[in-house]
Amino acid sequence: MANVLINAPKTVRKGETIELKALILHPMETGFRPGANGQLIPRNIIEQFTATWNGVEIFRMKMSPAVAANPYVSFFAVAKESGTIRFQWTGDRNFSAEGSVMVTVT
Amino acid sequence: MMQPLPTRRAFVAGSLLVTVLPFVSAGATPDAMTAAIRDVVGEAQIRPGRVTLDIPPLVENGNAVPVTIRVESPMTEADHVRAIHVFNEKNPQPHVFNAWLGPRNGKAVVATRIKLADAQKVVAVAETSRGEFWSASADVIVTIAACTEDVK
Numbered sequence: 001m002a003n004v005l006i007n008a009p010k011t012v013r014k015g016e017t018i019e020l021k022a023l024i025l026h027p028m029e030t031g032f033r034p035g036a037n038g039q040l041i042p043r044n045i046i047e048q049f050t051a052t053w054n055g056v057e058i059f060r061m062k063m064s065p066a067v068a069a070n071p072y073v074s075f076f077a078v079a080k081e082s083g084t085i086r087f088q089w090t091g092d093r094n095f096s097a098e099g100s101v102m103v104t105v106t
Numbered sequence: 107m108m109q110p111l112p113t114r115r116a117f118v119a120g121s122l123l124v125t126v127l128p129f130v131s132a133g134a135t136p137d138a139m140t141a142a143i144r145d146v147v148g149e150a151q152i153r154p155g156r157v158t159l160d161i162p163p164l165v166e167n168g169n170a171v172p173v174t175i176r177v178e179s180p181m182t183e184a185d186h187v188r189a190i191h192v193f194n195e196k197n198p199q200p201h202v203f204n205a206w207l208g209p210r211n212g213k214a215v216v217a218t219r220i221k222l223a224d225a226q227k228v229v230a231v232a233e234t235s236r237g238e239f240w241s242a243s244a245d246v247i248v249t250i251a252a253c254t255e256d257v258k
Contacts, residue, residue, distance in 0.1 A: 017212030030221070032198045058210045061218075066194060066202040068170040068219035068252075075205070078212040 004099035006087060011104045012079040020051065020059075022087045023072045024097060030065035046071055046091035054083035063091075079105045134200035136227075139193050142200035143231060146191050150239050152231060157190075157242035159230045168222040168252040177214035177232040177240065181207075187214035189233040196226040197252075221252035 003025040012018050024046070031043025043065065051059040059075050077085075086100040134142075143152070160174040179187045186209045192202040205216045214232065222228070229243040 028221075030198070053210070056210070058208070060206040061216075062204045064199055064201040064203060066197050066199065066221050068221050072217075072219050074174075074215075074217040075207070076211050076213040076215055078210055080210075 004087070004089075004097060006085075006099050006101050008085060008101045008103055010102075011106055014079060014081075014105050016079050017076050018079055018103075019074060019076055020085065021072070021074045022049075022051070022099070023070060024089050024099075025070050026089070026091070026095070028063075028065065028067055028069040028071060032065065044092045044095075046089050046095060048088075048090045049073060050088050051075070051077075052086045052088075053077060054081065055086075058085075079103065081105055133198045133223075134194065134196060136195050139195050139200040139227075139229065142193055143191070143229065146204070147231060147233075147239050150237065152239040152241050154241055156240040157230050157232045159228065159242040159244045161228055161244045161246055163245065164247045165222070165249070167250050168224075168248040169250075170219045171222050171246065171248075172217070172219050173228070174215065174217040175230045175232075175242075179214045179232075179234065181209050181212055181214060183209050184235070186211075186235045187232050188235050190214070190216055191231045191233070192220070193229045193231070194220075194222065194226055195228075196224040197222065202228070222246060222248045223251050224248060 005023040007021040009018050026046050029041050029044040033041050035041045045065050049061040058077050082105045084100050088098045090096050156178045158176040165171050175190050177187045187207050190205045193200050202220055225247045227243055227245050231241045
């Protein structure tokens, strides 16, 4: 199972803009690096990252091998209603992981 | 007309060109970056401004370079940043990432960490809902490059 770290405020005022941070453990192997045997290590990266708030997409990112290992992404969102923010990562070798946080909007 | 026989000088120059070209075409170049930007932007005009590309000018380790892109935008339904695209000049590929945003984001700010294979220029392009493109670029000096070191 992939290791995921998510940072979001637990309670926010309605209409407030909050920062959401997500980090996932992943090698992001570029496919351009030679290994110990001199052959290129095959590419293994996360290609897509999406965030949804109660099922509505709020942020999407397409990554290339130039995103650092253990991809960290920070972005903002306006708190409209209480609910679950779900983060999903997909990539090479059928990689798929997700994490979520509950946010209470007052 | 008869084609003149190639002179020795022309032959040497030609063979040099053939040997040099494969190395030039390996990896992204400023031209490859321009082409990659054009792929995303199309024929639209890209204007400098409104975008702040926050990246350290001198990094010791190219494997994880923090980068923050901020775009001045009210982020309303009528006028918001639709996407932020980031490119580089000298990594094996010119593309770094694309992020799609909307009015729901409130602020057009995206931060992440990227790899840089060499000292080079990084370009961020923001696409607004009005179809405008704004950009910013930054030069980064990298002392330890990403991608090139051996795996231990």
